[in-house]
Amino acid sequence: MKDYLSIGIQAAKLAGTIIQDRIGTISTDEITQKSVSDYVTDVDVTSEKTIIEHIKKFFPSHQIMAEESSNSYQKTEYLWIIDPLDGTTNFIHGFPVVAVSIALMHKGNIVIGVVYDPTRDELFYAEQGSGAFLNENRIKVSSIKNASLSLISTGFPFRNKQYIDQYMKIFRELLYSVSDLRRPGAAAIDLAYVASGRVDGFFEFALSPWDIAAGSILIKEAGGTVSDFEGAETYLKTGHIIAGNPEIHLFLVNKIRNYFL
Structure with missing residues (x-):
């Protein structure tokens, strides 16, 4: 390779x-x-x-x-x-x-x-x-385990306005649960920053494979976890993605999946 x-x-x-x-x-x-x-x-x-x-x-x-x-x-x-x-x-x-x-x-x-x-x-x-x-x-991904200390990166669903209501509910809940949120505006950078420990987790709706394919292996090889909103491996197909160190990833899955049940 x-x-x-x-x-x-x-x-x-x-x-x-x-x-x-x-x-x-x-x-x-x-x-x-x-x-x-x-x-x-x-x-x-x-x-x-x-x-x-x-x-x-x-x-x-x-x-x-x-x-x-x-x-x-x-x-x-x-x-x-x-x-x-x-x-x-x-x-x-x-x-x-x-x-x-x-x-x-x-x-x-x-x-x-x-x-x-x-x-x-x-x-x-x-x-x-x-x-x-x-x-x-x-x-390596960050070592922060306590969600209240975590910095979470995200992206607004600007191309997929049908998700705005769900997104804003998630954003509001996370704002009360984590240290802060960031929105840089380039998913590849978000994912690279998860891999390098600059942020502790990331989530976004309806991305394309080219937005997340490279970043996903960066995170996995850096000791992190990547999934869809259900914790499964379909993120390249659905574009719904959650990433983070193992503890913050699990925290985000548990928070976000409730809005898609």
Whole structure:
């Protein structure tokens, strides 16, 4: 798997250079609205093309699932799952929370994950069975067990307004139960921060596979737990995800599942 990881890292850094050069400089004629509160820029497209071309140069037979082009799931031995620019709204506004997210699925299992934050030059990566790392330093999820001391990251269901009422009830309950909540605006960063212990847990509704595939293996290899709202393994299909160190993950599952029974 080492070659796969190396190529994934190279591709992420190539895309990261494109993003860093353009953050906060996008003009309105470079922005397309895909749906309500969902945008794509020329940089998203260029970043994705760069990543795919780099991967295909080394692995031409591998299949691609990417946000801006080939975004349908295919049953295949090797599938790269790519978000070329997570946090596009942040990027447009020059808000420096953005990431490139690249994962490799082998026979249905995520085996490689790379999340690169070009604004901080922070490279998070993991390989199945080999641990998780930030810029070559091994990372672990936090050791906080008491939910009242925990810092929880989340994302608003801005593309899926049908979940707003449930989300606000959960948000309110958690606000009285944890130390505080954060909303950075890029799920790949949220998950990388869980893996590195910067936050203790994370939850969000209805994400896409490219938002969470790489981050999920980061957390697992860092000693954390990832699941759907029922505590099961369907998060790549449903997009409903809870992640955290084992104790905070269980706390979040017990809080959130009640709203989906």
